[in-house]
Amino acid sequence: MKSLETRILEEGHALSETVLKVDSFVNHQVDPKLMSDIGKTFADHYRGMGITKVFTIESSGIAPAAFTAYELGVPMVILKKQTSKILVGDVYQTNITSFTKGTSYELTLSATYISADDKVLIIDDFLANGEAASGAVTLVQMGGASIAGIGILIEKSFQHGRKRLEDAGFKVSSLVRISKLARGNIEFTEADL
Amino acid sequence: MKSLETRILEEGHALSETVLKVDSFVNHQVDPKLMSDIGKTFADHYRGMGITKVFTIESSGIAPAAFTAYELGVPMVILKKQTSKILVGDVYQTNITSFTKGTSYELTLSATYISADDKVLIIDDFLANGEAASGAVTLVQMGGASIAGIGILIEKSFQHGRKRLEDAGFKVSSLVRISKLARGNIEFTEADL
Secondary structure, X not given: OHHHHHHXXXXXXXXXXXXXXXXXHHHXXXXXXXHHHHHHHHHHHHOOOOOOXXXXXXXXXXXXXXXXXXXXXXXXXXXXXXXXXXXXXXXXXXXEEEOOOOEEEEEEEEXXXXXXXXXXXXXXXXXXXXXXXXXXHHHHHHOOOEEEXXXXXXXXXXXXXXXXXXXXXXOXXXXXXXXXXXXXXXXXXXXXX | OHHHHHXXXXXXXXXXXXXXXXXXXXXXXXXXXXXXXXXXXXXXHHOOOOOOEEEEEOOOOHHHHHHHHHHHOOOEEEEEEEOOOOOOOOEEEEEEEEOOOOEEEEEEEEHHHOOOOOEEEEEEEEEOOOHHHHHHHHXXXXXXXXXXXXXXXXXXXXXXXXXXXXXXXXXXXXXXXXXXXXXXXXEEEOOOO
16 A cells, blocks of 8 residues: 555654554554555455444554455454453453553453454554454454454564464455665555555 | 444444444444445644644544545554553553553654644543543644544543543543443434534
8 A cells, every 4th residue: 555655755764674663643642544554455355245233452453454344344342452361251361461561351252343244354454473363363263253354554574474364274465565664764665555 | 424324223233331333344344335434524623724734543433544544635644552661662551551451651742743733633432531632632733743533433422531531621522422321221312414
């Protein structure tokens, strides 16, 4: 998605060889017109595949996932980050450790919002080592549903998240793929959409 | 907003005299068509007031705020819930204690995304005692900006959040106002929009 590449070049900040800040239009301040365009791009790609729900992980994935779900005409489900195991109610949980952020949480899905008939599109803002996306996959599988694909805004292609998901049999569609980051320098490789 | 009232009657669960669960279309699973309608309703009301940014609090406010910002053609800013004070960077923070949830966090805004020229519309899903909304007001004021209004999806009118915000001089526009909750029973009073 050329417009997202351009925006990253204009406003993104490569803080190190692994950290890209896009706080002015994705993570803290959000450009809703861009999110709507992203939603249309994902929906155009995944339309006709029988998708019943769009899943995302709170909270930076919510805006692009909401517009994607809107375009596809299906509900969005927000996977919650809980600090501890929930012992009441019928929920699926999986522990996620983010090496990027040095945090750990229980990714949580109420069993009410998934069934064996569901075909899920997972949308998230970043793909690095794939911990969060793999956790989302685990929860969908716990619910007995199938996965149509994983849509990513910004993939760090020099980390192994994509390989991990593809090796597990899932299709990844990234709007932007970054081949190299260095302080003040961002290089792209060919994206999927 | 009659359609939101109807949806609450159909799918909401009054768990006690203070707790209303709307997990099937607002908080966990989200209906993007409803969120788009909500965005249009808020935008119709606030259009022409010179709003420059829509602020919300992560994470249940993000979907309705994103569609509102989209309709108004302005950026959205997500106020972050940090578990501890951030000691680096130029940020505004205020401590929020939620009596409803028994939690405490530092509501956080990067100074980069607010200026004295901004006129802010605050959007949130629930208004109960007004802790979160008052915290958002505090951060906007720390940034020297003005507040056009506070848009709420579901107001618990039997709690004092609205009075607290109005006494401080702010205009509250709620799509739905609940006058009474009891296990299995939800009563409404006349809403603003």
